[in-house]
Amino acid sequence: MSPAPADELDHKPLDGGWGWMVVVAAHISIGFAYSTPKVLSIFYKEIQDNLGASSSEIAWISSIMLAAMYAGGPVSGMLVTRFGSRPIVMAGGLMCGVSMVTATFGNSMVYLYLCIGIIGGCGLSLNLNTSLTIIGKYFLVKRPLANGLVMAGSPVFTVFLAPLNQYLLNRYGWRGSFLIFGGLMLNCCVAGALMRPVIVRCKTSNCAPQKNVEDKPNESNTKLKESCMKSAMSFFDWTFFKDRGFVIYLVGSILFIFGAYAPILFLSAYAIDQGIDEFSAANLLTIMALVDMFVRPATGLIASSKWVRPRIQYFFSLAVVFTGTVHLLCPMISIKSYSYTFLVTYTVFFGIGFGMVFALIFECLMDLMGKERFPSAFGLVTMIECIPLLLGPPVAGNTLNMHYPFKHMTESY
Amino acid sequence: MSASWKQLSLQILLLLVSCRHINTKTPGPTAPPLIPIDQLPTDVRSVALNGESHTEKVELLNPVNLTLECTWTGNQDKLANITGLWRKDGEEVKNSNQTVPMENDQYNLKRVFSIVNEEDLGSYTCEFGSKAKIDFVLAAPQIGDVRDKPIVSYLGDFVVITCKMEETKPEPSTWYWYKANGTDKEQIIAAEEPLRYEIKNEERNTKLVVSSLVEADAGLYFCGAVYAISTSMSQVELKVISFYEPLKPFVAIVIAVIVLVAIILLYEKSQSKKNSTAAENGTTDQTNTLTQGETNGHGESSSMRQRKV
Numbered sequence: 001m002s003p004a005p006a007d008e009l010d011h012k013p014l015d016g017g018w019g020w021m022v023v024v025a026a027h028i029s030i031g032f033a034y035s036t037p038k039v040l041s042i043f044y045k046e047i048q049d050n051l052g053a054s055s056s057e058i059a060w061i062s063s064i065m066l067a068a069m070y071a072g073g074p075v076s077g078m079l080v081t082r083f084g085s086r087p088i089v090m091a092g093g094l095m096c097g098v099s100m101v102t103a104t105f106g107n108s109m110v111y112l113y114l115c116i117g118i119i120g121g122c123g124l125s126l127n128l129n130t131s132l133t134i135i136g137k138y139f140l141v142k143r144p145l146a147n148g149l150v151m152a153g154s155p156v157f158t159v160f161l162a163p164l165n166q167y168l169l170n171r172y173g174w175r176g177s178f179l180i181f182g183g184l185m186l187n188c189c190v191a192g193a194l195m196r197p198v199i200v201r202c203k204t205s206n207c208a209p210q211k212n213v214e215d216k217p218n219e220s221n222t223k224l225k226e227s228c229m230k231s232a233m234s235f236f237d238w239t240f241f242k243d244r245g246f247v248i249y250l251v252g253s254i255l256f257i258f259g260a261y262a263p264i265l266f267l268s269a270y271a272i273d274q275g276i277d278e279f280s281a282a283n284l285l286t287i288m289a290l291v292d293m294f295v296r297p298a299t300g301l302i303a304s305s306k307w308v309r310p311r312i313q314y315f316f317s318l319a320v321v322f323t324g325t326v327h328l329l330c331p332m333i334s335i336k337s338y339s340y341t342f343l344v345t346y347t348v349f350f351g352i353g354f355g356m357v358f359a360l361i362f363e364c365l366m367d368l369m370g371k372e373r374f375p376s377a378f379g380l381v382t383m384i385e386c387i388p389l390l391l392g393p394p395v396a397g398n399t400l401n402m403h404y405p406f407k408h409m410t411e412s413y
Numbered sequence: 414m415s416a417s418w419k420q421l422s423l424q425i426l427l428l429l430v431s432c433r434h435i436n437t438k439t440p441g442p443t444a445p446p447l448i449p450i451d452q453l454p455t456d457v458r459s460v461a462l463n464g465e466s467h468t469e470k471v472e473l474l475n476p477v478n479l480t481l482e483c484t485w486t487g488n489q490d491k492l493a494n495i496t497g498l499w500r501k502d503g504e505e506v507k508n509s510n511q512t513v514p515m516e517n518d519q520y521n522l523k524r525v526f527s528i529v530n531e532e533d534l535g536s537y538t539c540e541f542g543s544k545a546k547i548d549f550v551l552a553a554p555q556i557g558d559v560r561d562k563p564i565v566s567y568l569g570d571f572v573v574i575t576c577k578m579e580e581t582k583p584e585p586s587t588w589y590w591y592k593a594n595g596t597d598k599e600q601i602i603a604a605e606e607p608l609r610y611e612i613k614n615e616e617r618n619t620k621l622v623v624s625s626l627v628e629a630d631a632g633l634y635f636c637g638a639v640y641a642i643s644t645s646m647s648q649v650e651l652k653v654i655s656f657y658e659p660l661k662p663f664v665a666i667v668i669a670v671i672v673l674v675a676i677i678l679l680y681e682k683s684q685s686k687k688n689s690t691a692a693e694n695g696t697t698d699q700t701n702t703l704t705q706g707e708t709n710g711h712g713e714s715s716s717m718r719q720r721k722v
Contacts, residue, residue, distance in 0.1 A: 050573050090674075101663075173565030176659030183666035190670055193677040 018196060019138035023146050025194035026131035029089055031153030032096065032188055033069065033124045033131075037062045039161040040116070046174040053109050063390060064113050068121025069128060070386040076129040077379030084197045085134040088126050093188025095123030100182030104175045127188055129378050130195070132362050136371035137198045141304070143366065144312065148300015148359040155292035155355070162286075240377055245368045250381060253361065256320055258388035260357075262396035263327060263350065264288070271343055280340060284347045291351030292358075299359040312367055316360040323353030453478045453527065460484070460547050461519075468548040474583055475641040476529045483522040483539035483547045487515065497522045498540040513541065531643035553640045554582040556647035563650035571624040574649050576636035578617050585638035585645075588612075588619035593633035593648075626653050 013019070044058045079088050099120035106112045131150065139146040168177035240246050264285070271281035299319070302308055308315050326349045362378070369377040459482035460469050471479075487495075497520070499509035506524075513520045522539045528551060540546040558577045566572040578585060590612055591598035601621065603612045611622040623630055631653040637644040 049575055052573065169565075170562050171565070172654070172659040173567070175567060175570070176565070176654075176656075179659045179663050180666070183663040183670075186667060186670045190673045190677070193674040196681060 013138055013140040013143075013198075015139050015141050019146070021194050022134055022138050022196070023149050025089075025191035026135055026150040027153040027156070028191040029092075029127040029131040029153070029188055030150050031157030032185055033128045034154035035157035035161055036096075036120070036124060036185070037065045037069070038158055039165050040065075042162060042165045043169060043174045043177060046169060047112070050174065051107065051109060057109050060109075061112055061116050064117030065121040065124070067386055067390055068118050069124045070382040070389060072122050072125030073129055073379035073382030074376070075379070076126045077133075077375035077377075079126070080130045080133050080375045085130040085137075085195045086192050086197055088130045089192030089195055090189045091192075092123045092126030092130070093186055093190075093192055095126065096120055096188060097123075097182045097186040099123060100178050100185055104178040104182070123185075123188075125382075127191075128382070129375055131191075132366070132378060133371070133375045134195050134198075136366050136374050144303035144309065144360070144363045145297070145300040147363040147366070148297045148303070151300075151359050151362070152293055152296040154358070155289040155296070159286065159289045159293065240369075240373075240380060243368075246377065249365060249368055250384060252320070253381060253385060254388050256357065257385050258392045259327075259396075260323075260354070260392070261389070262393055264354075265393050266396065267347070267350075271340075274343070276340055276343065284343060287344060288347050288351040288354070291348050292355040295352050295355030296359040299356045300363075303360060303363065312360065313364055316357070316364045319353060319356035319360055323350070323357055326350050326353050453529070455480065457482065458549060460549075462486070462545055462547050465544070466546050466548070468550060471549055471551045472554050472582070473528060473534070473551055473640075473642050474553065476527075477642075478525055479528050479551070480523060480525045481537055481539065481549050483541075485520045485522075485541050485545050485547075486518065487520060488544060491515070495520055495542045495544075499524055500538040500540065502535045503538075528642065534643055553643045553645045554578065554585075554638070555645050556636070556638055557582070559647050560649050563652045565652045565654060566626055568626055568628065568653060568655050570626055571622060572626060572651060574621045574623070574634055574636075574651065576619050576638070576647055576649075578638055580617070583640075584616045585640055587639045588614045589637040589639060589644070590619070590621045591635040591637065591646075593635065598635055623651075628653055 041062060044061075047053065048055065048058050076088065076092075099115050102119075103112055103115040106115060132147070135143065135146050135150055165177065165181070168180055172180065267284055267288070268278075268281035271284055272278060303312050303315055326346065330346050365377060365381065366374050453476055455478045457480040458469065458471055460467060461484040463486060473479075492515070494512050494514050497509075497511050497513040499506040499522070509524065511522075513522060520541055522541070524539075526533070526537065528534065534551045534553065537549045537551060538546050539549075556576060557579050564572060564574060576588065590601040592601055593599075601610055601612070603610045609624055611624070613620040613622070619636055621634065621636070631651055633648050633650055635646050635648050637646050
């Protein structure tokens with residue numbers, strides 16, 4: 001592994017203080033980014049009836065949003081490296097808000113694809129990359145914990161936004177709900193405001209000594225920033241593939257993402273198939289989200305500890321293997337009739353595995369690439385992850401249709 | 414009187430009875446065809462009861478001569494004779510009180526009912542003394558997929574209200590839509606107001622499109638699945654609100670966001686001003702923070718990963 005440019009940039013992360021406010025901000029930002037495509041599905045039935053769309057047409061909204069969110073990674077990585085986190089997150093929040101507000105007046109599916117899918121997705125992709133990048137700038141020692149807390153935003157927001165959206169839908173119909181949801185997304189701008197830029201100090205000869213880290217940038221600072229940024233930006237995309245660790249990570253995460261979301265999508269259908277009523281089946285996903293909410297920071301805490309931190313990549317691998325094992329065991333420990341308790345236990349363990357993986361997935365990338373290369377690396381990873389993310393669930397669906405019953409699908413995962 | 418006279422008078426009576434019913438009922442679909450009773454198709458439903466009571470649902474589409482048969486194995490008393498009785502919707506059917514003998518260790522009650530129109534549907538009960546009874550609930554296929562939450566839409570917007578008959582139930586011959594007007598139902602005829610109403614009927618589902626909504630459009634809407642025997646109704650509530658209703662919370666949220674962002678940025682400015690004035694006064698503060706940062710970094714390096722990042 002080539003020595004990272006951080007040798008030139010001797011920045012000591014705060015590891016506390018204002019960093020915790022940044023964690024809150026990133027939590028909000030990531031929360032919206034991951035939960036929005038999921039919670040928007042609550043509105044779909046209503047929009048389907050009103051605009052006369054089929055189920056597959058309406059599902060495209062979420063797919064386009066996810067695709068834009070992931071594919072926009074490299075662009076947002078570049079923007080973050082150039083401008084820093086704060087303006088990008090504020091711009092992202094504004095874009096998301098505008099996208100939902102304009103979607104309020106939509107009367108056709110194409111209009112919704114454009115507004116929510118593309119504009120909303122791009123706004124979210126700006127949020128995603130920058131929130132994680134700034135954590136790398138503010139934390140080093142406690143970074144896994146910070147990452148765990150930040151990634152916990154996804155289940156937290158899912159659990160809170162889902163009933164809120166249901167209430168808004170009943171009260172205001174889908175148009176009013178989109179309007180208010182757009183307003184809520186503007187809170188990403190608040191999150192952006194909290195992300196104070198961190199001034200990078202250079203210890204090369206042409207750098208002047210820096211003032212306090214929280215100083216407002218003046219002219220000399222911007223010049224220094226630019227010269228430091230140049231070295232970061234000289235690592236453009238394709239050299240990452242020479243990094244063995246990066247390639248292994250990439251291959252692993254592609255395989256994981258391919259199978260990761262299928263169980264979530266089919267969990268309630270599986271439960272109903274086993275004879276559980278619809279309401280309890282829906283509860284399973286809530287249970288998973290609740291477990292996930294607590295597991296992510298807990299994993300971050302464990303990963304921050306003295307014993308695990310140096311071996312964090314192995315801990316991550318353990319989490320992935322654990323998740324896979326849980327899915328394999330589910331059909332294998334096949335009791336004559338699946339009881340609800342068994343499914344709840346499976347869901348809890350699934351939630352634990354899923355939470356562990358996602359708490360660590362970006363921490364490990366940060367660990368591999370270093371905070372300077374992280375934005376571009378993250379952008380590249382998410383752009384490539386776009387493909388298995390979009391292919392995974394339909395392929396799983398086809399496997400389901402071909403090889404009934406459900407348990408074969410979990411085995412193939 | 415001869416049998417044919419009896420039949421004729423019965424038919425005339427039936428005719429009069431059905432005519433009366435058509436006039437007093439709330440406006441509904443076209444009156445059912447007046448088929449003479451003896452030309453109706455026949456059907457049989459029988460239930461054998463072991464316990465004390467049982468309810469049997471009977472789904473009917475067309476007028477029919479329905480034979481309802483009840484069999485009861487009796488209880489420990491094993492009476493030789495028991496009084497049998499038929500009730501419709503709780504009221505005793507005339508001339509149905511009879512003595513039922515025990516045959517082959519069971520009691521049998523059988524009666525033919527002419528189910529011609531909606532009035533004839535309902536709950537038919539055969540009673541064995543006051544010891545056992547079997548309920549037959551006669552009804553047209555009911556619309557199962559009922560939406561319990563109101564549909565919310567906006568002034569000037571359009572709304573689509575749907576009704577669906579499940580795959581497992583028979584198809585209705587057509588669909589009608591009604592709007593509640595006080596306690597009455599008024600049929601919506603799309604041809605009269607083509608700009609406002611549009612009804613799209615497919616075999617199993619129906620859509621009512623109401624355009625250019627005004628406040629008066631709010632209220633209950635009924636969709637009726639028409640079968641030869643009767644019409645099954647299902648209701649949906651429509652609420653019409655003005656755009657200002659969601660706009661108010663939206664504006665409140667936007668103002669809150671702007672205020673928060675302003676507070677955060679102003680706080681930061683004031684902090685940095687404080688630090689810069691402190692810097693002017695003395696550099697000791699800066700070095701303190703710098704050394705603190707450095708000691709933290711070095712002290713923890715043994716527990717940190719050894720990667721060169």
